[in-house]
Amino acid sequence: MKVKKRKNLAKGLLCLTFFIFVGSTAWAQNPRPRIYVGSDGCMKCHETEYENFTKYARKSRSFQSVQNMKKGLTPEEIEGCYSCHTTGYGKRGGFVSPEKTPELTDAGCEVCHGPGGRHAETGDPDDLTVEVTIEICAVCHIQERVKAFRYKPMVHGGAH
């Protein structure tokens, strides 16, 4: 039984490797598509959600805190801030710097719903993470921060 499961796992990995290879070959052949579009990119189709988000969710203004506090912080400490105060920092197509990627400076819609480049092109809901789970929130909202910043997950509150 165990031997059979291992064989299936090996087959799966092989198929995954194949698709990655094929996919990468296909991406490599196309011009570079945008992966993160920023919250402003969502506004065209989801205006109501966007307004609610920017109005009520403090994370929509989170980069301002970095700006406020960066004085006196080391570059390493500032980069540490980027991981949660920007959109997609450290990920492909994510935030690089305020100068290079100004549209990704705050923690926008794609932090929870994932990169929206393909969805913006196709309009297919399947290209996004529609149903957000608490695990996605917990990447930044770790226990220590929850305690300090009165965090109430929007996933329960229906922020938009």
Next chain:
Amino acid sequence: MTGLIDTLLKKSGLRVKILVATIGVVGGFTGLFLYQTLSFHSKSALDQVAEASQHLLENTYSAIKYPMSIGDSTTVEEQLKDIKNHMEGVEVYISDFQDNLTYASEENRIDTKVMTYLWEEETQKALSNVMNTGQSPEKSFREFRGDEAFMVTILPLLNESACHHCHGASRKVLGAMVVKHPVKEVYSALASARNRLVGFSLVEILGIILVINFLFNRLVTQRIHALAEKTGQVSAGDITVEVQDDHLDSIGWLSRNFNQMIRNIRDRMEYANSLKVGISEPFFMVDREMMLTFINAAAAKVAGVRREDVEGKKTCQQIFKSNVCETDCPIKKAMDTGEATLGQKVIMKNAAGKEIPNIVSGAALKDSDGKILGGFEIIRDISKEVEAELTLKESFLKEEEEKERLQKRVENLSEILKQVAAGDLTVRAEGSGESDAMDQLVERTNETLDHMKDLISQTKKSALTVVGGVRHMSEGNQELSQRTQQQAATVEQTSATVEELVSNVNQNAANTQRADSLSKEAVAVAVEGGETVARTTQAMNDIAEGSRKIVEMMDLINEITFQTNLLSINAAVEAARAGEQGRGFAVVANEVRNLANRSSDASKDIQNLVRNIMNEVNTGKEWVSELENGFKRIIQTIKQVSDALSEVSLATQDSSRGIEQIGQGVEELSDVTEDNAALVDELASATEQLNEKAGLLQSMTEKFILGDGGDIEVEELSFKKSFRVPKMERRGTKPPTIRPLREDLVVQQPMEEKVEDSIETELDEGFEEF
């Protein structure tokens, strides 16, 4: 400076000194008190402000800590606004590590440097130190600018773990919190209190100084001035002054002592004047230059001058013209040496030119420092003494002659008395015929010697009579002693006999009691025997009864035997009737009949035996009855014996008591005899002493020579020494012995024989010494 102070102190009055001292002491102490009070008050108030400021800082920090930890800047800003609105003048600053103000109660100061609002260098340094080290300065700082005054308190804002999210972990100190608390009003209040206190203190000092000055002036200065004024008068020579001060304090005592001192001085001066005036002998005083300062009336009379003519006008040499004025003046000598010159003889010439012998004494007059102010001299005119001395010398020579003559007559009389002392009463002294006291003494001496001669002659005769009487007494005493001795021996014998009698009676009483006891035991034994006989009688009766029952039983047996015999006969008849079959039975019946016959015989024998026994028993009963009667008689007899013995015992006890009374009588008789013996002994002793004294009297009178047949021949008497009667021994303490009291005396020559010896014989044998 010190010299100047000393000069000022010396020159200034007592009142000024005390005033200055009072001002100094009161001012000094009040100033010190004022300084202490103000500094304590100020420190206490500022400490309270600092504490309030610290509390404000801590409260503010507590209020903003949480909003800051969650990045809630708005709440922090609102808190600071509240502080500004509700706490007038209080400024709160929160700066970052670069001194830039992040929050401030004064909003327009945000993003400016906090150092701008700290005025004092010390405060700025403290803030820098807080930023660098994170150490709280643990105290508040005061800042002043113009009228403004603040209490500044600084608190470091440390980078705690809760801060790391926003501020990172690389810095230890994130900034500082500064609270400026206005203390202008506190200082104003302190200044006001200080001013009031200083004002009150000045008034108090002034009041104290005025009161002390007034009191000192009234109680000390005025009185001391009065005293000083009086002492000035005294020093000027006026000793009639007196200070009026009835206070009981030291100055009062000083005044009273001063008055007393003045009185003492007056008394002494009066005393000296009294002495000077009261000297009746010629007396004069001079000063250092020998000028007369005083001369009394007697001296003026000796010199033949008048006082008023010479006092303060002439020297002593000018008026006395003594032979020693130039060479050996006693006053000069005293003034030179300081020692008084006593009893110097001088010859003065009076105004008439007559030489007068005198004895003079001179001495120096000194003041209290020993300085010699002058001298005085006392003169005694000895003209009369010189004349009396000559008269006395003549009288002395006459007296010497008289004395020698008298001594010679006394020596003669002494020689006569010396012979008298040697026992010669025949000598007589001779008078000088002057009929003076000495001749009277000689005459009285001769009369005395005559009387002594008669007295001793009479004494010799009386002594002889006394000796004779004493001898008779001694003899009588000796007889009495012997009789007493015999009486004592007889009493002792009687006592021994009585004791023996008592012993025998007691022995009889004991034997009687023993016999009585034995008879009582015999009665008991006899009673026991009687009881045994009674029991024996009972036993015999029982035997007789048993025998009678045996006889009755034997009758029954005989009847049975008879019946058995009949039956056996019947059986034999029946057996015979049976024939051959009954033969065996006939044999048995025959045997039965034989047995019945034998039983009948035996029972008859037994009956006979039993009857014999019964007869014997009856005989025995009679005997036992007789025996019982015999025992009863024995008991009765023994009881009678016991009663008789009891009576004997009672009689013996009565006899014993009677004999004991006899013994007591004998003992009393013995005591009387003993007392008699002691009396005889004492009498013998007294007679002996009397004998000795008579002999002594005789020997003394022997020494005197009377002459003219006054010497009589005196028989020397001798007496045997009396014996003493020994103490009688008490009866009972020692067995009485029938023996002489003193055997040595018994074998001595009987008194009658000694009495027969004549007195002359004893005297011939010479005086026997006792």
